[in-house]
Every structure is written in C-alpha cells, then in structure tokens.
Amino acid sequence: MTDLTYRFAPAFQAPTGSAIRELFKYLSLPGMISFAGGYPATSFFDQPNLAAAAERALRDSPVDCLQYAATDGLPALREQLAALMARRGAPVAVDDLMVTTGSQQGLDLLIKVLLSPGEHVLVERPTYPAALQAFRLAGLAVDSAATDAQGLDTERLAEQLSTQPRGSIRLLYCVPTFANPTGACLPLDRRLALLTLAAEHDFLIIEDDPYGALRFAGDEVPSLLALSAQVDGAAGRVIHLSSLSKVVAPGLRIGWLIAPAAIRQRCVIAKQTVDLCTAPWAQQIAALYLADGALERALPGLAQGYGEKCARMLAGLEGLKEVLEVSPPQGGMFIWGRCRGGVDATQLLQRAIEQRVMFVPGGAFFADNPDASSLRFSFAAPSHVQIDEGVARLRRSFEL
Numbered sequence: 001m002t003d004l005t006y007r008f009a010p011a012f013q014a015p016t017g018s019a020i021r022e023l024f025k026y027l028s029l030p031g032m033i034s035f036a037g038g039y040p041a042t043s044f045f046d047q048p049n050l051a052a053a054a055e056r057a058l059r060d061s062p063v064d065c066l067q068y069a070a071t072d073g074l075p076a077l078r079e080q081l082a083a084l085m086a087r088r089g090a091p092v093a094v095d096d097l098m099v100t101t102g103s104q105q106g107l108d109l110l111i112k113v114l115l116s117p118g119e120h121v122l123v124e125r126p127t128y129p130a131a132l133q134a135f136r137l138a139g140l141a142v143d144s145a146a147t148d149a150q151g152l153d154t155e156r157l158a159e160q161l162s163t164q165p166r167g168s169i170r171l172l173y174c175v176p177t178f179a180n181p182t183g184a185c186l187p188l189d190r191r192l193a194l195l196t197l198a199a200e201h202d203f204l205i206i207e208d209d210p211y212g213a214l215r216f217a218g219d220e221v222p223s224l225l226a227l228s229a230q231v232d233g234a235a236g237r238v239i240h241l242s243s244l245s246k247v248v249a250p251g252l253r254i255g256w257l258i259a260p261a262a263i264r265q266r267c268v269i270a271k272q273t274v275d276l277c278t279a280p281w282a283q284q285i286a287a288l289y290l291a292d293g294a295l296e297r298a299l300p301g302l303a304q305g306y307g308e309k310c311a312r313m314l315a316g317l318e319g320l321k322e323v324l325e326v327s328p329p330q331g332g333m334f335i336w337g338r339c340r341g342g343v344d345a346t347q348l349l350q351r352a353i354e355q356r357v358m359f360v361p362g363g364a365f366f367a368d369n370p371d372a373s374s375l376r377f378s379f380a381a382p383s384h385v386q387i388d389e390g391v392a393r394l395r396r397s398f399e400l
C-alpha cells in the first residue's frame with residue numbers, strides 16, 4: 001500500500017481557507033440573494049466590445065495570443081496600462097510596470113521577493129482577507145493599525161510606530177481608495193501623513209487599488225503612488241497594485257504592479273516560476289480593449305451604475321438603522337456595517353441564509369481581535385429588485 005501520510009510544509013499543516021470562499025456553497029441554494037462576494041455585476045460586463053477584441057486579437061495577432069509571452073507582459077498591454085496610470089494622475093514609464101495574473105498575484109510575488117518568515121507587516125483593521133491569508137501562509141507576523149470611517153487613523157499609527165524600533169515593520173499593506181471591506185477613502189492629509197511615516201520609520205507601502213476608478217461621489221484624491229514624489233523620503237516606497245477585474249472583468253485575470261526597478265526585476269524572476277507569463281490571449285484582448293478607448297467610455301456608466309446600486313442599498317438599510325449602523329462609501333463595491341446591541345454577525349448570517357440572503361460576517365477581515373458584530377455587504381452584483389428583496393430578507397433575519 002502506498003503511504004498516504006504526507007509531510008506538508010509548516011504553513012499547510014492545518015491550513016484555513018478563505019472564509020468568503022467557504023460561503024460559496026450557499027450561493028447555489030434556490031433563490032439565494034448574495035451581498036457576499038466582491039463580484040462585479042454581470043450585467044455591466046462589456047460583452048460586445050470584449051467579444052470584438054477577442055476575435056480581433058486572434059485574427060490579427062495569432063502568434064501573440066497563442067505563443068508564450070515575456071514574463072513582464074506584452075508590450076502593447078504595458079503601454080496601455082502606463083497610459084491608464086497617466087489618466088489616473090500617476091504617470092509611469094512602460095518599464096516601471098509589469099503585468100500580473102490579477103493583482104492577487106502581484107501581492108504574492110511581492111511577499112516572495114520582499115519578506116522572510118517571522119518578519120512583521122502592518123495591515124488596516126479591518127483588511128482584505130486574501131491579503132491576510134497570503135501573509136499568514138508566508139509565515140509573516142501580521143500587526144494591525146486602527147482605522148475609522150475615513151480609513152487608516154494616521155495619528156494612532158504614528159503613536160503605534162513610535163513604540164517600535166525603526167525598521168521593525170517592513171511593510172504596510174493598504175487599500176486606501178474605497179477599501180475592501182469598509183469602502184473608506186483615505187483623505188489627502190492622511191495620505192501625506194502616511195507617506196511621511198513610511199519615510200520616518202523606513203517601511204514600504206503596498207497600495208492595492210482595484211476600486212479607485214469606481215468613484216460615484218466626492219472629489220478625486222491622488223493615489224499614494226502619485227503623492228509619493230511630493231513627500232521627502234517617500235519616493236520609491238510605494239508599490240502600486242491594480243487590476244482590470246472590477247472595471248472590465250475578473251475572468252481576464254489582468255492586473256499590474258508598479259515598483260522601483262530592483263523590486264520589479266525580482267518580481268519578474270519570481271513570476272517565472274509561478275506561471276511563466278500571464279495568459280497572452282487575455283493580455284492581447286485587454287490591450288485592444290484599452291486601445292479602443294472602450295474602458296474610458298464604459299467607466300462613467302459603471303461608476304453611475306454602482307452609485308445607484310449603493311444608494312438603493314443604503315436607502316433600504318436606513319429602515320434597519322435601529323439594529324444596524326452602516327458607513328456610506330463614495331465609491332467601490334462595499335458597505336461596512338455593525339450590528340447594534342452586540343448581535344453576532346455569524347449567528348445573524350445563519351438566520352439570513354434561512355431567509356435566502358447572504359453577507360460576509362466581519363470577523364474574516366481582522367488580523368486579530370475580530371469585531372464579531374461587524375459585517376460587509378457588497379451591493380455590486382445584485383439587481384435593484386434583488387437589493388430591495390435582499391434587504392427585506394435581512395430585516396426578517398434581524399427578526400424585526
């Protein structure tokens with residue numbers, strides 16, 4: 001008999017998978033309405049233009065689509081992404097940027113290249129769970145920094161850092177614009193304060209920005225990357241990740257990473273052992289889609305569409321204000337909430353599933369001391385009718 005007792009790597013001895021992916025099994029229950037995953041609305045996928053780009057890519061550049069490509073990405077796509085960054089107020093050279101298989105891969109490559117087991121990273125409290133999972137599987141110590149309705153509380157962060165030797169925190173990971181899970185957008189003064197802290201305490205910042213283009217209220221705020229040149233000692237400390245997942249389609253798996261040359265070159269080497277290159281056909285489709293201006297044409301409608309869904313959801317949740325407080329976002333896909341009276345969101349979810357509605361209990365988003373009453377709703381995927389019905393079901397879950 002073959003011995004099936006394997007010797008797993010330490011991080012996989014007793015691994016815990018994503019709490020959000022665990023919820024997937026309930027999605028197939030008949031009639032379920034999900035406010036759980038951060039999925040874009042399928043009705044917003046620009047299928048005609050993507051189909052045209054896919055067809056044109058294969059017809060006009062079959063070899064680029066079907067052959068292996070350079071690990072850092074097809075030049076045609078990198079040019080388009082550099083132009084996109086310029087439109088977002090952060091001009092970069094084509095060579096400053098590499099294509100990744102979703103921005104999730106960018107994070108994974110950075111962890112491989114920059115950090116060793118046991119080193120300390122800082123995350124927002126709460127933060128994106130797949131980042132927590134990636135840090136933990138890499139054997140890193142994850143510390144968390146306080147946030148409020150505007151995002152990272154930089155005054156408290158300054159106090160926290162002042163108690164530690166300079167350099168003991170190697171890196172801070174944050175989603176400063178329409179955060180997952182809180183939807184918060186960090187104001188300009190705090191962005192500048194954060195960059196100053198990075199310079200003073202000698203840490204790098206990973207700015208994860210998949211949602212920044214989906215603003216439906218308030219004024220634009222420059223990215224940390226764009227601001228880093230203005231703050232003494234901060235240039236070169238911001239590594240920027242972004243993605244087409246939320247604005248075009250996650251099925252393309254196109255993300256990108258912008259980092260100083262020494263870091264980027266090492267990420268390219270790390271990527272060689274992960275997937276050799278991001279699917280070239282998907283890259284070519286993305287390049288043609290962007291070159292055609294299709295994303296620029298689609299963005300205003302996307303932001304408006306998500307803004308309307310968010311407004312609809314907030315209007316519905318207003319009726320639950322005795323039992324639930326929520327933070328209205330200015331963009332992105334999420335509403336963060338907190339049950340009043342110490343109601344446990346995981347127990348609430350059990351009742352909600354019986355009513356055929358889902359959300360994500362907040363515990364999964366905390367590196368430590370989870371807030372059991374918190375929860376995250378995504379308003380992005382359900383239709384207006386489903387939002388109304390889903391909120392009515394939530395109401396019943398609260399036994400109102």
Ligand SMILES: Cc1ncc(COP(=O)(O)O)c(C=O)c1O
Nearest residue numbers: 038102103104128180243245255
């Ligand atoms: C903050 C954040 N970063 C990264 C990702 C992953 O994006 P991608 O599909 O580009 O890998 C997500 C997806 O939900 C996210 O919310």
